[in-house]
Amino acid sequence: MLTEDDRRLLHLLSQDCRLTPEEISIQTGLTPDYINKKTKQWEKDKVILKYSVLVNYEQLEEDRVTAQIDLKVAPQRGQGYDKIAQRFQKFPEIKSVYLMSGDFDLSLLVEGKNMHGIAQFVSDKLSPLDFIETTSTRFILRRYKQDGIEFFGEEERPKRLMITP
Amino acid sequence: MKNYLSPLASGLKPSGIRKFFDLASTMEDVISLGVGEPDFATPWVMRESAIFAIEQGQTMYTSNAGLIELRRELSKYMAKHQGLNYSPDNELLITVGASEAIDLAFRTLISPGDAVLIPDPSFVSYGGCAELAGAEVRYVPLRAEHDFRLQVEDLQMAYTPNCKLLVLSYPNNPTGAIMNRDDLLPIARFVSENDLIVISDEIYSDLTFEGEHTAFANLPYMRNRTLHVHGFSKAYAMTGWRIGYVAGHEDIIQVMTRIHQYTIMCAPIMAQIAALEGLKSGESAKKDMVMEYDRRRRIMVNGLRQMGLTCFEPLGAFYVFPDITATGLSSEEFAEELLKEEKIAVVPGNAFGPAGEGHIRCSYAYSTEQLKEALNRMARFVSKRI
Numbered sequence: 001m002l003t004e005d006d007r008r009l010l011h012l013l014s015q016d017c018r019l020t021p022e023e024i025s026i027q028t029g030l031t032p033d034y035i036n037k038k039t040k041q042w043e044k045d046k047v048i049l050k051y052s053v054l055v056n057y058e059q060l061e062e063d064r065v066t067a068q069i070d071l072k073v074a075p076q077r078g079q080g081y082d083k084i085a086q087r088f089q090k091f092p093e094i095k096s097v098y099l100m101s102g103d104f105d106l107s108l109l110v111e112g113k114n115m116h117g118i119a120q121f122v123s124d125k126l127s128p129l130d131f132i133e134t135t136s137t138r139f140i141l142r143r144y145k146q147d148g149i150e151f152f153g154e155e156e157r158p159k160r161l162m163i164t165p
Numbered sequence: 166m167k168n169y170l171s172p173l174a175s176g177l178k179p180s181g182i183r184k185f186f187d188l189a190s191t192m193e194d195v196i197s198l199g200v201g202e203p204d205f206a207t208p209w210v211m212r213e214s215a216i217f218a219i220e221q222g223q224t225m226y227t228s229n230a231g232l233i234e235l236r237r238e239l240s241k242y243m244a245k246h247q248g249l250n251y252s253p254d255n256e257l258l259i260t261v262g263a264s265e266a267i268d269l270a271f272r273t274l275i276s277p278g279d280a281v282l283i284p285d286p287s288f289v290s291y292g293g294c295a296e297l298a299g300a301e302v303r304y305v306p307l308r309a310e311h312d313f314r315l316q317v318e319d320l321q322m323a324y325t326p327n328c329k330l331l332v333l334s335y336p337n338n339p340t341g342a343i344m345n346r347d348d349l350l351p352i353a354r355f356v357s358e359n360d361l362i363v364i365s366d367e368i369y370s371d372l373t374f375e376g377e378h379t380a381f382a383n384l385p386y387m388r389n390r391t392l393h394v395h396g397f398s399k400a401y402a403m404t405g406w407r408i409g410y411v412a413g414h415e416d417i418i419q420v421m422t423r424i425h426q427y428t429i430m431c432a433p434i435m436a437q438i439a440a441l442e443g444l445k446s447g448e449s450a451k452k453d454m455v456m457e458y459d460r461r462r463r464i465m466v467n468g469l470r471q472m473g474l475t476c477f478e479p480l481g482a483f484y485v486f487p488d489i490t491a492t493g494l495s496s497e498e499f500a501e502e503l504l505k506e507e508k509i510a511v512v513p514g515n516a517f518g519p520a521g522e523g524h525i526r527c528s529y530a531y532s533t534e535q536l537k538e539a540l541n542r543m544a545r546f547v548s549k550r551i
């Protein structure tokens with residue numbers, strides 16, 4: 001179980017991983033020592049996997065498309081879903097792999113330069129795999145919100161009076 | 166037309182904040198730490214529920230005391246979170262902000278010749294509303310050496326036998342002070358001994374950053390002596406919706422409801438619906454905001470202390486109240502020069518009463534970037550003077 005302090009620490013780091021232990025210390029009352037020790041431990045335990053940046057590529061007019069590919073698979077003897085999923089996660093083009101409830105079994109997020117590239121990837125790498133029964137590929141057209149961050153729309157900073165009681 | 170005015174009304178002094186507001190409003194690129202309201206917009210679940218209500222045509226009056234669904238939910242909420250038990254049928258009134266509840270309380274309880282004990286410094290409306298109701302106002306100083314917690318000795322000093330009401334306001338605006346159970350017990354004894362009624366404005370209770378908030382009505386024998394005033398403005402970031410509430414003994418609440426019936430009819434229905442949604446599903450959004458305030462609070466206290474100002478640790482609301490006497494300036498001079506020199510607006514402590522002199526109120530309902538920039542500019546300003 002996370003303590004309230006640790007929950008706060010994780011929350012702050014996931015909001016802004018550039019905060020230094022000293023800054024976090026000011027903002028939480030935890031000591032820099034504790035913060036250092038805790039984050040190191042989390043890194044070691046693979047609780048913190050990566051400190052990353054969320055990029056809005058559309059703003060850069062970069063060519064980049066993402067497809068969500070849902071797969072129905074037939075696990076083979078000695079090859080459960082985990083085995084199959086591990087096989088997929090080796091492809092660098094595949095950014096996310098999820099085991100799903102519902103009509104499909106696995107869901108992949110695949111990134112490429114364009115639709116053609118992704119189609120190529122599907123036909124070259126996925127289709128030949130004999131444990132795949134059916135696939136459904138849908139392209140993401142626009143990203144409105146990801147990881148809690150809104151990509152478009154006006155930031156909400158309501159206008160307040162300059163001084164109020 | 167001046168001679169047509171009622172002496173009581175025309176005798177009302179403009180709030181000390183007004184003058185500063187006028188000055189700050191003429192300037193550009195000001196970072197204002199002078200705002201007494203959240204910088205967050207109301208949580209989306211609540212806004213969405215009001216939009217839906219409007220689409221459904223919920224645009225009518227509600228019962229005078231407020232939607233019964235809201236009063237029921239509120240009654241449950243108060244029992245669960247504050248240990249307070251009030252009947253939704255006759256002990257709860259939904260008002261147009263805590264502001265209306267404060268006004269109604271004085272009008273309901275004050276008879277000619279009565280006096281009211283009001284802490285100094287404190288929220289600007291208490292004195293004005295009490296005077297309008299015809300009360301004699303007796304200010305009780307709050308002292309920095311006691312972390313602005315009200316002391317019985319000071320109450321005794323201000324007390325006269327015609328005192329009937331005491332206003333309590335913790336967590337406090339403008340100081341950020343809180344009072345815990347042990348701090349409040351002697352006050353409760355004083356209230357019993359002198360047969361007082363307490364208007365306890367606990368609108369910032371959810372913004373308590375250390376320990377649990379103690380509702381004054383929960384102290385021994387205080388339930389029937391207390392009007393528990395609260396509202397959605399601060400913790401739910403709902404200032405513009407104007408929803409507050411007051412809970413207390415049926416005999417008092419019923420008369421307050423009667424005045425409210427003649428003057429207001431009812432609080433706006435869409436705002437009541439949004440508030441109801443807040444009680445049902447706004448808890449996590451509220452907690453997130455409280456966590457964010459706590460983080461900003463620590464940044465502010467740290468920053469102010471680093472520039473060499475004495476700053477007691479505020480444990481509630483969203484204000485810090487540093488002592489600026491080390492600069493050799495009065496509160497007003499400090500605020501005025503800071504505004505002109507560094508374009509930072511703060512509110513001079515004496516705008517909340519003479520005992521606020523020597524302090525300024527800085528709100529931290531701002532983004533951390535704004536706060537850091539404001540602290541940098543203030544540090545530059547202060548370093549030239551101490």
Ligand SMILES: Cc1ncc(COP(=O)(O)O)c(C=O)c1O
Nearest residue numbers: 165262263264288338396398409
């Ligand atoms: C201590 C205190 N009480 C009451 C109010 C008024 O709140 P409402 O918006 O509910 O009228 C304020 C607002 O600044 C306040 O600071």
